Amino acid sequence: MNPKKIAALMDTLILTCSRQFRFNPRRVASDMRYKGTQGEGKNLVHFFKDIHTHSQIDLDSRSMAMLREQHGDTPHWDDAEKKRYCQTDAEIDAEIAAKQIKLDAAKTSSLYQDHREHLLSHYKGSPNYQEGRPSARELARELITQLRAAQDTRLAEFATQMQTDDPDQLSYWLLAPCHIERSAWTEKS
Numbered sequence: 001m002n003p004k005k006i007a008a009l010m011d012t013l014i015l016t017c018s019r020q021f022r023f024n025p026r027r028v029a030s031d032m033r034y035k036g037t038q039g040e041g042k043n044l045v046h047f048f049k050d051i052h053t054h055s056q057i058d059l060d061s062r063s064m065a066m067l068r069e070q071h072g073d074t075p076h077w078d079d080a081e082k083k084r085y086c087q088t089d090a091e092i093d094a095e096i097a098a099k100q101i102k103l104d105a106a107k108t109s110s111l112y113q114d115h116r117e118h119l120l121s122h123y124k125g126s127p128n129y130q131e132g133r134p135s136a137r138e139l140a141r142e143l144i145t146q147l148r149a150a151q152d153t154r155l156a157e158f159a160t161q162m163q164t165d166d167p168d169q170l171s172y173w174l175l176a177p178c179h180i181e182r183s184a185w186t187e188k189s
Contacts, residue, residue, distance in 0.1 A: 006034045009046050009059065016065045017057065023085040026092060031085075032057065053081060105161045107177040111154040115143060119175065123182050136178060140171040 013032065017023040032048040035056075039045055045058040047068075055076035056068040067077045087095070106112055112119075121128035122136040134142070144167045147155040159165050162173045 001034075001036075009034060010048075012063055013046075013048055013057065013059050013065065016059065016063050017085075020065050021067070021082070021085070024087055024089065024092065026089060027085050027087060050081075055081060102162055102173060103176050103180075106158070106173045107180075109154070109158050109161060111147075111152075111158040112174060112177055114154065115174075116177075119143075119178050120181060123178065125182065136175055137171060140174045141167060144170050144174070 010029070010032070014025045014028045017028050018025050031050050031052060033051055035047050035049045037044055037046050038058075042061065045060050045066075048057045048059065049055070053076065054074075058066045058068060060066070067082075069075065069077050117128070119136055119140060120126050121130075122133055122139050123129060133139075144155065148167070155170075158174070159170060162170060164170060164173075
C-alpha cells in the first residue's frame with residue numbers, strides 16, 4: 001500500500017480511537033504502526049499494532065475501531081495499557097522526560113562505559129561485527145546474569161539508577177544507548 005493511503009488510514013485511526021476510546025491522538029500516532037489488511041469485501045479490516053506490546057486495533061471500512069482483546073492465546077489491551085493510551089499530553093511528556101533521564105544515566109553509567117564496545121560489536125553494521133555471534137540482547141542478558149552472580153557493584157548501582165532488578169529491563173536499559181549510537185551509523189550509510 002502506498003504511503004499516502006497508509007497516512008490517511010492512520011489519520012482515520014487516530015480520530016476514531018480518540019472518539020471511541022478517548023485515546024490520546026498523540027499516543028496513537030506515536031505507538032501504532034500499520035501492519036496490513038485481513039479479510040475481503042465487507043469484512044476487510046486494516047490492522048495496526050502497538051510497537052511496545054503488540055496489541056492490535058482493527059479499523060473496518062465504516063471507520064469503526066475494534067481493540068483485539070485476545071490475539072491467539074495472548075491477552076491484550078489490559079486496563080493498564082488502555083489507561084496508558086488515555087494519558088494526557090502532560091503525562092506523556094513526563095513519561096518521555098523520565099525515560100530521557102534513565103537513558104542519560106545508562107549512557108554515563110560505569111557498567112555501560114565498561115562494556116560499550118563489546119555490546120556494540122554485536123550489532124550488524126558495527127565495524128567489529130562478526131556473523132554467528134549471539135545477538136546484542138542475548139549478550140546483555142548473559143552479562144547481567146554473570147554480573148549478578150558475581151555481585152558486581154556496577155550492576156547494583158545500575159539497577160538502582162534504572163529502578164529495577166528485572167534482568168530483561170536491565171538489559172533493555174543497558175542496550176538503549178547502543179540503539180542511539182547504532183542509528184547514527186545507519187544515518188551515515
